Amino acid sequence: MITSPTLILDTEKVKKNIKRMMTKANELNVELRPHFKTHQSHEIGRWFRDSGVQGITVSSIKMAEYFCYDGWSSITIAFPVNILEANRLDDLAEKIDIRVLATHFEVLRRLNDSISNEIGVYIELDPGYNRSGIPIDEFETLLQLKSFILDSDKLRFEGFYTHAGHSYKCRSKKEIEELVHPILEDLAKLKNEFNDPICFGDTPSCSVLDDFGSISQISPGNFVFYDWTQFNIGSCNIEDIGVAMFCPVVAKYPRRNELLIHGGAVHFSKDSFTDESGNTLFGVVTNKEESGWGKVIDGVSLKSISQEHGIIQCTPFYFNEVHIGDIIPILPIHSCLMADLMGGYVTPNNENIDHLSLKIYLK
Amino acid sequence: MITSPTLILDTEKVKKNIKRMMTKANELNVELRPHFKTHQSHEIGRWFRDSGVQGITVSSIKMAEYFCYDGWSSITIAFPVNILEANRLDDLAEKIDIRVLATHFEVLRRLNDSISNEIGVYIELDPGYNRSGIPIDEFETLLQLKSFILDSDKLRFEGFYTHAGHSYKCRSKKEIEELVHPILEDLAKLKNEFNDPICFGDTPSCSVLDDFGSISQISPGNFVFYDWTQFNIGSCNIEDIGVAMFCPVVAKYPRRNELLIHGGAVHFSKDSFTDESGNTLFGVVTNKEESGWGKVIDGVSLKSISQEHGIIQCTPFYFNEVHIGDIIPILPIHSCLMADLMGGYVTPNNENIDHLSLKIYLK
Numbered sequence: 001m002i003t004s005p006t007l008i009l010d011t012e013k014v015k016k017n018i019k020r021m022m023t024k025a026n027e028l029n030v031e032l033r034p035h036f037k038t039h040q041s042h043e044i045g046r047w048f049r050d051s052g053v054q055g056i057t058v059s060s061i062k063m064a065e066y067f068c069y070d071g072w073s074s075i076t077i078a079f080p081v082n083i084l085e086a087n088r089l090d091d092l093a094e095k096i097d098i099r100v101l102a103t104h105f106e107v108l109r110r111l112n113d114s115i116s117n118e119i120g121v122y123i124e125l126d127p128g129y130n131r132s133g134i135p136i137d138e139f140e141t142l143l144q145l146k147s148f149i150l151d152s153d154k155l156r157f158e159g160f161y162t163h164a165g166h167s168y169k170c171r172s173k174k175e176i177e178e179l180v181h182p183i184l185e186d187l188a189k190l191k192n193e194f195n196d197p198i199c200f201g202d203t204p205s206c207s208v209l210d211d212f213g214s215i216s217q218i219s220p221g222n223f224v225f226y227d228w229t230q231f232n233i234g235s236c237n238i239e240d241i242g243v244a245m246f247c248p249v250v251a252k253y254p255r256r257n258e259l260l261i262h263g264g265a266v267h268f269s270k271d272s273f274t275d276e277s278g279n280t281l282f283g284v285v286t287n288k289e290e291s292g293w294g295k296v297i298d299g300v301s302l303k304s305i306s307q308e309h310g311i312i313q314c315t316p317f318y319f320n321e322v323h324i325g326d327i328i329p330i331l332p333i334h335s336c337l338m339a340d341l342m343g344g345y346v347t348p349n350n351e352n353i354d355h356l357s358l359k360i361y362l363k
Numbered sequence: 364m365i366t367s368p369t370l371i372l373d374t375e376k377v378k379k380n381i382k383r384m385m386t387k388a389n390e391l392n393v394e395l396r397p398h399f400k401t402h403q404s405h406e407i408g409r410w411f412r413d414s415g416v417q418g419i420t421v422s423s424i425k426m427a428e429y430f431c432y433d434g435w436s437s438i439t440i441a442f443p444v445n446i447l448e449a450n451r452l453d454d455l456a457e458k459i460d461i462r463v464l465a466t467h468f469e470v471l472r473r474l475n476d477s478i479s480n481e482i483g484v485y486i487e488l489d490p491g492y493n494r495s496g497i498p499i500d501e502f503e504t505l506l507q508l509k510s511f512i513l514d515s516d517k518l519r520f521e522g523f524y525t526h527a528g529h530s531y532k533c534r535s536k537k538e539i540e541e542l543v544h545p546i547l548e549d550l551a552k553l554k555n556e557f558n559d560p561i562c563f564g565d566t567p568s569c570s571v572l573d574d575f576g577s578i579s580q581i582s583p584g585n586f587v588f589y590d591w592t593q594f595n596i597g598s599c600n601i602e603d604i605g606v607a608m609f610c611p612v613v614a615k616y617p618r619r620n621e622l623l624i625h626g627g628a629v630h631f632s633k634d635s636f637t638d639e640s641g642n643t644l645f646g647v648v649t650n651k652e653e654s655g656w657g658k659v660i661d662g663v664s665l666k667s668i669s670q671e672h673g674i675i676q677c678t679p680f681y682f683n684e685v686h687i688g689d690i691i692p693i694l695p696i697h698s699c700l701m702a703d704l705m706g707g708y709v710t711p712n713n714e715n716i717d718h719l720s721l722k723i724y725l726k
Binding site: 001002003004037059060061062079080081082083084085088103104106107110130131132135165248250251252253255256258260262265266269270271272304306307308309311324325336337340341343357 | 364365366367400422423424425442443444445446447448451466467469470473493494495498528611613614615616618619621623625628629632633634635667669670671672674687688699700703704706720
């Protein structure tokens with residue numbers, strides 16, 4: 001019985017999301033190296049393995065260690081290599097195929113001097129997102145970095161890695177395509193010049209593209225769960241969203257048609273979504289059903305949160321329907337951060353699913 | 364040696380913050396029942412105990428259980444009672460003095476029928492924050508709730524509880540006073556009518572007020588650490604901020620004068636601060652010093668974060684000073700959420716301090 005905020009995972013939906021992306025990767029002849037930062041779970045990782053996935057992507061060395069422990073033998077840490085962690089990387093590289101991203105000579109030189117086991121290196125490209133990586137058109141820098149890697153006997157050149165995170169600003173399939181097509185053209189020129197593997201990965205692009213051009217690997221992550229933001233970007237249908245937070249209604253305030261739930265920033269994260277009318281949402285309320293959750297309820301949303309409190313703005317009809325002690329399912333704005341905060345999942349059949357943060361019994 | 368994002372706690376500053384609030388409470392003759400949701404730590408809790416604190420405040424039953432385990436014998440769960448947790452509450456009430464907030468008859472009736480041990484009840488008042496509680500001027504409702512509690516042989520009336528969370532919107536001591544004084548006047552009228560204890564608590568009010576009027580208990584939480592938001596509200600000096608995240612510099616991007624650090628939403632939280640020029644900040648960069656951190660560096664801030672990545676906007680001077688592999692201390696926008704995410708603290712002397720979420724070895 002649910003009595004406090006609980007992150008429910010719909011096994012069928014999640015497995016369907018995995019299968020859909022895997023089928024697409026197979027059909028379009030690219031290797032799916034899914035990003036596991038979204039779920040951070042051994043068990044969910046095994047569902048990917050059952051679908052045929054062999055290599056994965058993570059965003060920290062701790063995550064790499066966690067998945068190495070569960071038998072994954074090829075892991076990309078999709079972050080410019082942190083030279084302070086060279087020893088930990090070297091330890092991992094002794095056991096499995098570890099790959100990192102590189103953007104600086106100096107770091108590659110220091111990495112090369114610090115390790116005794118072979119480490120794979122992708123050069124990270126910045127496709128205009130301005131987060132990290134070398135601009136795609138800086139061929140000379142890319143060439144110099146590549147030469148250095150090729151000359152090293154401890155670094156193994158894996159090709160190029162790029163993440164078009166600015167696709168999260170899109171609001172339709174068309175907008176995603178308009179953003180990504182020029183990037184794909186740039187990558188085609190790069191492929192032409194270097195003829196090396198290119199890994200590309202963000203959930204919006206990977207969800208909507210029907211042709212990956214010169215790309216040979218993809219590494220989306222969020223698609224395993226999707227969320228309200230991805231639905232609004234145009235990456236998925238509402239029915240594809242695979243996780244929801246179930247929260248108890250603790251108080252009702254008739255003067256303002258609002259409910260107080262137990263469910264706040266330590267459960268949902270402070271990530272928010274601004275809708276067309278300019279309203280800020282921290283979650284979207286759905287109907288509760290026997291087997292999980294159902295349709296989104298128009299006009300009802302999580303409008304504000306503090307550390308443990310959440311305020312649900314209601315329609316008068318919904319306000320009257322809901323009672324104190326009810327449990328209401330709320331779709332996440334950003335499923336990755338919600339999962340990281342909750343540190344575990346529960347299925348509608350009340351089975352626990354692990355998460356790196358291991359907080360399932362603590363909240 | 365720090366190699367990944369690490370939450371450093373300055374023991375001296377934190378102990379000074381505790382002592383300052385305790386001294387004030389003693390001088391103004393109110394009981395300090397500090398809110399422990401900010402630190403969620405047994406060890407930091409003991410520093411409060413050493414200062415003479417006897418009763419505490421938390422925001423979930425899990426937190427109450429955590430602090431009961433460390434010997435606290437009087438705990439307020441500052442949340443309208445969640446009737447679904449009545450059994451867990453009853454178990455706690457068998458061991459210690461547990462107090463909850465109430466806003467609804469129906470819930471009190473069900474609570475009364477579900478427990479066998481005595482539970483203390485504060486009626487929660489809404490001072491205009493519109494989060495939870497009964498408006499202060501609804502005397503009739505308050506009277507009816509109070510009568511019900513007095514008539515019950517399992518519920519013990521503790522008085523009134525109120526949290527003026529809208530003080531977080533203030534931007535000076537004067538603005539805090541202008542917001543809080545009318546609330547204090549309303550509470551004085553209530554005191555006149557009911558003559559029951561009133562507990563009041565938010566860090567801005569408790570930090571700046573020199574007179575608590577008819578209030579007999581205060582329960583601020585954030586003051587133990589403070590943060591960049593509290594400094595801007597007018598609650599503290601920059602030097603009072605007791606925690607900072609130490610993050611490694613992983614890459615430098617000269618074209619845009621920006622650094623990439625390991626340090627993102629899973630470390631800082633997505634809470635942000637908008638400065639006077641309309642810039643969004645996720646953290647504020649300071650100088651690193653032998654014993655911890657020093658002065659804030661003008662024009663250098665954490666301007667954007669994703670799950671694990673953080674982008675530091677630099678001045679040209681700072682950009683040239685900083686090197687890949689350096690560790691930079693960053694003051695939090697919201698220390699409570701940062702501590703919850705990090706699940707542990709490290710002192711400059713490399714001692715670990717516990718947190719309910721116990722993630723210190725995991726990130």
